[in-house]
Amino acid sequence: MADFFTGMRISGSGMAAQRMRMNTISSNIANINTTQSPEGGPYRRKDVVFEAMPDVKNFGDIVSATSPKSDFQRVQVTDIISDRKAPILKYEPDHPDANPEGYVAYPNINLMEEMTNMIQASRSYEANVSAMQATKDMALSSLEIGR
Amino acid sequence: MSNLFDKTTNALATSLAMRQLRHNVTAANVANAETPGYHAKKVDFEEALSRAIDLDGLRGMSTSSNEHISVGGPSAAVRPDIYENPEGAINNDGNTVDLEKEMSALSENAILYKSALQLINKKMAALKYAIGDR
Amino acid sequence: MAGFTVSSANKFLESGAMRDAKSLTVEQPLSPGSSGSVSDAGKSFADTLKGAIENVNQLQKASDKAAQDLATGRTDNVADVMIAAEKADIALRVMVQMRNKIVDAYQEIMKMQV
Numbered sequence: 001m002a003d004f005f006t007g008m009r010i011s012g013s014g015m016a017a018q019r020m021r022m023n024t025i026s027s028n029i030a031n032i033n034t035t036q037s038p039e040g041g042p043y044r045r046k047d048v049v050f051e052a053m054p055d056v057k058n059f060g061d062i063v064s065a066t067s068p069k070s071d072f073q074r075v076q077v078t079d080i081i082s083d084r085k086a087p088i089l090k091y092e093p094d095h096p097d098a099n100p101e102g103y104v105a106y107p108n109i110n111l112m113e114e115m116t117n118m119i120q121a122s123r124s125y126e127a128n129v130s131a132m133q134a135t136k137d138m139a140l141s142s143l144e145i146g147r
Numbered sequence: 148m149s150n151l152f153d154k155t156t157n158a159l160a161t162s163l164a165m166r167q168l169r170h171n172v173t174a175a176n177v178a179n180a181e182t183p184g185y186h187a188k189k190v191d192f193e194e195a196l197s198r199a200i201d202l203d204g205l206r207g208m209s210t211s212s213n214e215h216i217s218v219g220g221p222s223a224a225v226r227p228d229i230y231e232n233p234e235g236a237i238n239n240d241g242n243t244v245d246l247e248k249e250m251s252a253l254s255e256n257a258i259l260y261k262s263a264l265q266l267i268n269k270k271m272a273a274l275k276y277a278i279g280d281r
Numbered sequence: 282m283a284g285f286t287v288s289s290a291n292k293f294l295e296s297g298a299m300r301d302a303k304s305l306t307v308e309q310p311l312s313p314g315s316s317g318s319v320s321d322a323g324k325s326f327a328d329t330l331k332g333a334i335e336n337v338n339q340l341q342k343a344s345d346k347a348a349q350d351l352a353t354g355r356t357d358n359v360a361d362v363m364i365a366a367e368k369a370d371i372a373l374r375v376m377v378q379m380r381n382k383i384v385d386a387y388q389e390i391m392k393m394q395v
Contacts, residue, residue, distance in 0.1 A: 007171040014178025050182040055175070071229050072175040075182050124180055127246055131174045134257045138170065141261050142163075145268060155345040155352075162352035193354040200349060259351065262359045266348045269366050273373050 004139040006072055010055055011135065013074035014128035020077045021048045021121045025114055032109045035097045043107045045083035050075050083108065156270055158200040159263045161225050165192040166260040168227055173256065176249045184241040187249070192227040199225045333379070337372045344369035 024046045034043035052073040085108045093102035169190040179185040235243030324332075344365045350356040 004167065004170075007167075007174040010171065010175045010178050014174075014180075017178070050179070052179045052182045052185045071188070072171050073179060073185070074175065075179045120181070124246070127177050127180065127250055130250060131177045131253055134253050135170065135174060138167075138257055138260050141264055145264060145271075153345070155348050158349050158352045197353040197355070200353070258359065259354075262362065263348075263352060266351070266362070266366055269370055273370050276374060277377060 004135050006055060007135040008132060010072055010074045011128045011132035013055075013076065015125055015132070017048070017050055017075045017077050018121050018125040018128065020080075022118065022125075024048055024080060025118045025121060028109050029111065029114050029118075032107060032111060032114075034107060035095075035104055042087045042105045043109075044087075045085070045107060045109050046080055047083065048077050049079040049081060051078045052076075154200050156267060158196065159267050159270075161196060161199070162192075162263050163260060163267075165190070165196065165225065165227055166256050166263070168192075168229075169256050170253065170260070172229060173249050173253050176244050177246065177253070180242070180244045180246050180249070182242060185244065186231040186242075187235045187244045188229055189232040190227050190229050192225060195225045195227065330379075330383075333376060337369070337376050340365075340369040340372045 028045050031037075031043040037043045053076045055072045055074045087105040088108050089103040089105055091102055092098055092104045095104045098104050169192070172188050172190050176187045232243070235245060237243050344362075347356070347362040347365045351359065351362045356362065
């Protein structure tokens with residue numbers, strides 16, 4: 001239970017979650033002016049949902065409840081949700097995607113907000129990298145006992 | 148022969164295990180720094196450890212026969228206390244993790260872990276030197 | 282040295298002093314023909330040895346206490362703990378070497394044919 005590999009798994013899960021968040025942020029920034037999307041209408045801002053789950057080696061342990069409830073929780077991305085805010089309407093009657101009144105629907109994405117989120121995600125990623133390095137450092141130095 | 152490894156070595160070895168536990172909990176806090184509704188956790192073992200090794204010598208009982216149980220023996224019975232840190236400020240999504248505090252706690256824990264390791268090393272080396280020379 | 286027999290060697294190891302005409306003691310200036318009055322001439326060798334062992338023991342106890350304080354989190358001063366541990370370590374090694382030299386000297390003396 002209190003071994004270093006648990007710590008590495010948890011930090012790894014943190015890094016993976018932040019990486020997925022970065023993916024959604026990049027997707028939002030890239031599609032800031034996209035008026036067409038596969039699900040119809042303009043592109044909708046995507047966001048990740050984090051959830052803390054107990055850290056167990058295989059999923060079957062949670063289901064069968066044979067192992068005791070773990071004290072450590074790793075983070076998992078459980079869902080990627082689309083924003084439900086209304087798109088921004090701009091008056092451009094010559095645009096091929098204009099609706100009958102001449103308005104084009106643009107995604108409601110705020111670039112400043114996305115940049116802030118990006119900085120936050122990269123800061124969290126670096127924090128997880130530091131934690132993983134500290135774990136590895138401690139684990140390797142315990143090999144030195146008796147050397 | 149059981150006095151070959153004294154209670155300091157036991158205390159240091161137990162503190163190693165406890166610091167590993169604290170490291171894992173802190174790493175979990177860092178990983179969940181943005182999970183909504185997650186509360187930062189904390190590990191306390193110092194009090195339990197100092198009681199188990201009978202630090203002040205106040206509760207020691209000397210034994211005169213093999214059947215007596217002495218206090219201050221193997222510290223395997225130290226039970227750490229894992230609980231939610233009450234000092235965290237709650238963000239608007241219910242998360243109470245303070246990332247800087249967790250990172251500095253991580254560094255401090257790593258340094259104390261390594262120093263405990265070095266002290267154990269020194270004691271073992273001194274023992275080996277004393278028995279191996281001549 | 283005159284009269285260096287097994288019995289006087291034993292006395293040497295016990296009392297740390299050679300009661301002899303031209304004997305040398307610890308902490309006394311070298312002078313030929315000095316009379317061997319050793320009782321007031323500074324600590325005898327046995328006392329020095331005892332003092333050294335006591336010193337080593339003190340250092341070991343201090344190092345143990347400091348290590349326990351570090352393990353239970355009562356002190357944060359890693360440097361002091363490390364220095365105390367190193368002091369105790371070095372003191373122990375010095376004492377072991379001293380013991381070796383004493384045993385060697387004794388055996389060397391015992392090998393002498395009289």
